[in-house]
Amino acid sequence: MESAHIGVHPLWHLYGWTFHSDTLISAWIVTAVLLSFAIFIRTILQMRPGLLQSTVELGVDSINGILVERMGEKGRKYFPFVATLFLFIICSNWLGILPFDLKPPTADLNTTAGLAILTIILVQAFGMIEKGPIRYFKRFFEPHPLFFPLNVIEEMAKPLSLSVRLFGNIFGKETIIVILSGLVALPLIYPIPILALSLLIGAIQAYIFMLLSIFYISMALEGH
Amino acid sequence: MTIQMMSVLGAAFGLAIVAFASALAQGFATGKAVEGISRQPEARGPIMTALIIGMSFIESLTLYALLVAIILIFVNPFK
Numbered sequence: 001m002e003s004a005h006i007g008v009h010p011l012w013h014l015y016g017w018t019f020h021s022d023t024l025i026s027a028w029i030v031t032a033v034l035l036s037f038a039i040f041i042r043t044i045l046q047m048r049p050g051l052l053q054s055t056v057e058l059g060v061d062s063i064n065g066i067l068v069e070r071m072g073e074k075g076r077k078y079f080p081f082v083a084t085l086f087l088f089i090i091c092s093n094w095l096g097i098l099p100f101d102l103k104p105p106t107a108d109l110n111t112t113a114g115l116a117i118l119t120i121i122l123v124q125a126f127g128m129i130e131k132g133p134i135r136y137f138k139r140f141f142e143p144h145p146l147f148f149p150l151n152v153i154e155e156m157a158k159p160l161s162l163s164v165r166l167f168g169n170i171f172g173k174e175t176i177i178v179i180l181s182g183l184v185a186l187p188l189i190y191p192i193p194i195l196a197l198s199l200l201i202g203a204i205q206a207y208i209f210m211l212l213s214i215f216y217i218s219m220a221l222e223g224h
Numbered sequence: 225m226t227i228q229m230m231s232v233l234g235a236a237f238g239l240a241i242v243a244f245a246s247a248l249a250q251g252f253a254t255g256k257a258v259e260g261i262s263r264q265p266e267a268r269g270p271i272m273t274a275l276i277i278g279m280s281f282i283e284s285l286t287l288y289a290l291l292v293a294i295i296l297i298f299v300n301p302f303k
Contacts, residue, residue, distance in 0.1 A: 066273075161281075161284040164284065164287050164288060164291055165280060165283060165284045165287050167287075168286075168287035168290045168291060169287070171294075172290060204276075207276070208276060208277075208280045211273065211276060211277060211280075212277065212280065215277060
């Protein structure tokens with residue numbers, strides 16, 4: 001049965017490291033698509049924007065709007081990071097509906113854990129750069145020094161929930177599609193509603209990941 | 225009944241209970257948010273943001289249960 005292949009990745013062994021080859025190849029494809037799109041957009045920039053440029057400007061403006069709304073004008077400098085997260089995750093999620101044998105990189109816990117750990121480390125770094133290390137670490141001892149273990153656990157739970165949320169949604173969607181395609185009757189018809197739903201899930205999860213990153217950054221920046 | 229069968233049953237029942245509770249919680253949250261929007265339509269943006277963040281926190285608990293279920297079914301520690 002097909003469902004026996006759920007969660008099994010073809011492996012590459014290289015210099016003592018083990019790679020999930022399908023995840024790696026899909027992530028490279030997403031990166032290549034995003035890079036070439038960015039370079040293409042750069043070449044067609046003009047003063048009177050066309051349809052494509054207007055669409056991209058609309059997206060840039062709305063992400064900038066969220067940042068400015070939460071953090072004020074200083075939020076603009078975190079735009080490149082959160083926009084890259086959003087674009088990478090949404091392209092990865094939507095890779096699963098293309099009619100090729102590509103798995104979304106986000107259906108692998110390693111990818112999402114990497115993104116979440118990167119986000120949390122950068123949040124600490126942003127907080128330290130913005131407020132200075134000593135004033136930043138005071139955050140862990142508030143409202144009382146006894147709360148230090150609780151604050152540390154809260155900080156540790158952030159990457160866990162970020163990564164498991166994205167992974168669980170995308171992996172669950174992929175699993176349902178595989179199981180529905182394995183049905184004996186009408187295997188081409190049944191997955192269609194789930195495929196339509198997966199477009200929505202992919203976009204919402206990318207949006208939530210970006211929104212929570214902005215939320216965590218702004219929480220690290222504010223305070224006394 | 226082998227321990228394998230019991231793990232599958234445990235995973236299924238655990239997910240069912242968690243899905244029930246999380247659907248209930250998300251229903252409450254959406255209902256309150258829609259109430260707020262209909263009372264004050266100009267506050268739609270902030271309400272939606274708060275709703276989505278709250279929803280994602282509710283959902284993450286469901287997904288922890290999903291993770292446990294996946295571990296029980298595919299990488300069973302008692303194999």
